[in-house]
Amino acid sequence: MLVGIGPGSVDHMTARARAAIAEADVVIGYVTYIKLVADLLDGKEIIRKSMTEELDRAVSALASARAGKKVALISSGDAGVYGMAGPTYEVLFQSGWTPDDPVQVEIVPGASALNSCAALVGAPLTHDFCAISLSDLLTPWPTIARRLDAVAMADFVVALYNPKSGRRTRQIVEAQRLFLRHRRADTPVAIVKSAYRRRENIVFTTLDRMADADIGMLSTVLIGNSNTFVRDGLMVTPRGYANKYDMEEGGATxxxxKAGRSLSTGLLGWLDQLQAEHAAGATIEALAARHRLPADYIAATLAEPWEDEAVPAGEGEA
Known part of the structure; x- marks a missing residue:
């Protein structure tokens, strides 16, 4: 059982996660995670591993399962988000395991750091967001940098995992440098350390000051998009209702x-605008630059005919 124990507070652990640990003969995990569930481990065989021994944890879990024991391999947050699910499946497949094997695998989901940290600071993830790890222990830095640059330009809200450690101190500075190429200096940033744990700490800052904050391996950094704001100690990213509705007039359109229809600046409205601009003499290259989109995409879109959308009765969306 690959168990996501959530942010570290027993109150935020799912009932299934607690039950999985209770059912287990053996509990395996990073030493810090073992401490977080210590009160659930009476009578269990405990296998503690260090931070860099993820593959050893997976190998130990498989060996214990092959010996007929029920195993809980724990991860903080969710086992499938920078957790043990991936390396465990790699070890399993390398050993010749298949889903029909006598050793059966269950993934028990848990709240990841982006969920728990967002809950503590307000509603920063209400619109499109992504997560990027700044750890270059296993991923080449150019790959990480390209991802940072792409999401910064695309205006995602971003959760940065593994932002800084005792030895990795420059990565957060480089992330800030890349984001400042595309985002305002006063873009809101929230830094949450040890969410729902004993030494929980929350700091609100801005993109231009982000790298100067107290950030470590127990921190998650939430960077807002162009619409994110902080008010009364709460970080909020609007979903976009104000684009369609007058929020001060009782939500009138x-x-x-039109309620239940795409925005006038949604896909079809934008296609109409694009066609008009092109007909008025704008080149493909100029349109691509204006809308910050690839020229081949603009060309293919203009070449494909489209029809107005039809919304079946009762199937509108906000």
Whole structure:
């Protein structure tokens, strides 16, 4: 059982995660994670591993399962988000394991750091977001840097995992440098350390000051998008309702907008605009630059005919 124990508070662990640990003969995990569930481990065989021994944890789990024991291999947060699910499946497949094997695998999901940290600071992930790890222990830095640059340009809210450690101190500075190429200096940033644990600490700052904050391996950094704001100690990313509805007039639909239909600036409205601009003499290259999209995409879109969308009765969306 690959068990996500959540952010570290027993209150935020799922009932299934608690039950999985209770059922287990053997519990395997990083020493810090073992401490987080210490009160659930009476009578269990405990196998503690260090931070860099992920593959050893997976090998030990498989060996114990092959010996007929029920195993809980624990991860903080969710086992499938920078957790033990991936390396465990790699070890399993390398050993010749298949889903029909007598050793059966269950993944028990848990709240990841981006969920728990977001809950503590407000509602920063209400719109599109992504997660990027700054750890270059297993991933080449150019790969990480390209991802950072792409999501910064695309205006995602971003959760940075593994932002800094005792030896890895420059990665957060480089991330800041890449984001400042595309984002305002005053873009809101929240830094959450040890969410729901004994030494929990929350700091609100801005993108230009982010790298100067107290950040470590127990921190998760949440960087807002161009619409994110902080008010009364809460970080909020609007979902976009104000684009369609007049929030001060009881939610009345704005002029030119229709409830249950795409925005006037949604895909079809944008296609109409694009066609008009092109017909007026704008080149493919100029349109691509104006909308910050690839020229071949603009060309292919203009070449494909489209029809107005039809919404079946009762199937509208906000």
């Amino acid at each position: 704005r002029a030119g907008e």
